[in-house]
Amino acid sequence: MDLPFIVATLTRRGLLNPGRPIRVASQLGALRKWGWSLAGELRQAAARDPDRTAIVDEQGGELTYQELLDRSERLARSMRAGLGVQAGDRVGVLCRNHHGLIEAVVAAMLLGADAVLVNTGLSAAQLATVADEQSLRVLVHDTEFAERILGLPADVHRIDERVQADLIAGALPGELQPPERDGRTIVLTSGTTGAPKGARRPTPNGFGPLVSIIDRIPLHARDRMMIAAPLFHTWGYAALQVAFALRATIVLHRRFDPAATQTALVAQQCDALFAVPVMLQRLLEVPPPNPRPPLKVVAVSGSALPGGLAPRFMDVYGDVLYNLYGSTEVSWASIAGPADLREAPTTAGRPPHGTRLEILDEADEPVRDGRVGRIFVGNEMLFDGYTSGARRETHDGLLDTGDLGRINPDGLLFVDGRADDMIISGGENVFPSEVEDLLSRLPQVREAAVIGVPDPEYGQRLAAFLALHAGETLDPEAVREYVRHYLARFSVPRDVIFVKYLPRNATGKVLSRELRRYYG
Structure with missing residues (x-):
């Protein structure tokens, strides 16, 4: 990424504003010594703005950047002295959104250990598998998960919230030095169709990744940001990295509740909200707050925006919505701004600066006429492979996202879904x-999911699962006739099933495997 573009973007977003010379020098020194990991980003923020509020936690109160760094360092020293954690070890973190999760991740990285972000929705059996496959030395967990982790190997040290507080309080004095190797972040894939896989996230090596995001999403230094997306998810974790880089104040709630979120957005005067699409749906189901929150940015990622959601949300909260399409493996691929979403509500937008995107056919040739093909992406933050050793297909430096999509004549990307989710019914895709x-x-529909199920005549047929708004009803044949009116006959769902709600994981993605249980 060219230097003039980086400087111009950092200037526009307030990151190059003058400061006290000694603090600016300390900030740059922290980055030079500790690098661009989450630990390095926290150190630079504490060096430049030590007394600025870093975290507003609904249960833990407020912590300044210096206090957050001090607590993380104390935890790191206690983990090293008491548990023998060292560079190359792996520390699992099974926590909801609160300062304890951040302290645990930073502490691991300060020691050169890898932080494994564990999905709070995993079952006891899945947790045991993750602990074994990731060779966890320590698991930091919220007390509420105590029963779920009983099946973990005996040699995994458990640190619950009480133990974590004791380790911080009882830490021996001393100074930490940069570890012999950088601590890495391992994110577990969502596992909507099977067991989650560990994906090794790269550590940024400069301002490039930050600039790619804030050039298109207008976040500024010292913003107040609520991160509602789970911090263990790629999107929530990316929001945390951006927040530290911007020296922002971060507002956290352990669980998402639409009414509580609205109250916090107003009370904390938040400039930005990071969420997943289903959270926007939930926010629209409760009366909007009065006065409205001063949001300038609502940034979503993690799953596709359902049809019509973007304009409905912006009609209530203003043209502040930004949709980032990406994945654990490719980080980001494209970003859609408010104007894009007004024009085409389901678009994934355009690649940001420094990102290459190609639609390739089965022969790995570019598709440029709006036809559907495989989406390949290249940027500075492509993952380093799965911890199992497996990798994804690459082509000319671009990584396969596993998704199918197309680009319209205006250059907007549209994602048609996972390649392995495409349904072939009677020979039609x-x-x-x-x-x-x-x-x-449909005004009666709260949420919808469509899957393919086996069919003896057509190979597969479509099954639609609909959750309706309270008090609403629909006739299955009316649903089929509605689809028949707008789409081809092979797109009409043969089965229409009404459910109270769609099964989702902790990041809001629909669990297709749960829906298939209706068919045995």
Whole structure:
């Protein structure tokens, strides 16, 4: 990424504003010594703005950047002295959104250990598998998960919230030095169709990744940001990294509740909200606050925006919505701003500066006429492979996202869904997302999911699962007729099943495997 573009973007977002010379020098020294990991970003923020509020935690009160760094360092020293944690070890973190999760991740990285971000929705059996496959030495966990971790190997040290507080309080004095190796972040894939895999996230090596995001999403130094997306998820963790880089004040709630979120956005005067799309749906289901929160940015990622959600949300909260399409493996691929989403509500937008995106056919040739193909992406933050040793297909430096998509004549990307989710019914290719978007526009429908199920005649047929708003009803044949009116006959769901709610994981993605249980 060219230097003039980096400087111009950092200037626009307030990161190059003058400061006290001694603090600016200390900030740059922290980055030079500790690098661009989460630990390094926290150190630079504490060096430049030590007394600025870093975390507003609904249960833990407020912590300044210096206090957060001190607590993380104390935890690191206690983990090294009492548990023998050292560079190269792996520390699992099974926590909801609160300062304890951040302290644990930073502490691991200060020691050169890898932090494994564990999905709070995993079952006891999945947790045991993750602990074994990731060779966890320590698991830092919220007390509420005590029973779920009983099946972990005996040699995994458990640190709950009480123990974590004791380790911080009882830490021996001393100074930490940069470890012999950088601590890495390992994010577990969502596991919507099977067991989650550990993906090794790269550590940024400069301002490039930050600039790619804040050039297109107008976040500024010292903003007040609520991160509602789970911090263990790629999107929530990316928001945390951006927040530290911007020396922002971060507002956290352990669980997402739409009314409580609205109250906090107003009370904390938040400039930005990081969320997943289903959270926007929930916010629209409760009366909007009065006065409205002073939001300038609502940034979402993690799953596709259902049809019609973007304009409905912006009609209430203003043209502040930004949709980032990416994945654990490729980080980001494209960003859609408010104007894009007004023009095409389901678009994934355009690649940001420094990102390459290609639509390739089965022969790995570019598709440039709006036809559907495989989405390949290249940027500075492509993952380093799965911890199992498996990798994804690459082509000319671009990584396969596993998704299918197309680019329209205006250069906007549209994602049609996972390649392995495409349904072939009677020889015709059907993308569930197109049918889901259409069904989501029905006023009676709260949320919709479409999957393929076995069919003896056509190979597969479509099954639509609909959760309706309270008090609403729909006739299955009316649903089929509605789809028949707008789409081809092979896109009409043969089965229409009404459910109270769609099964989702902790990041809001629909669990297709749970829906398939209706068919044995």
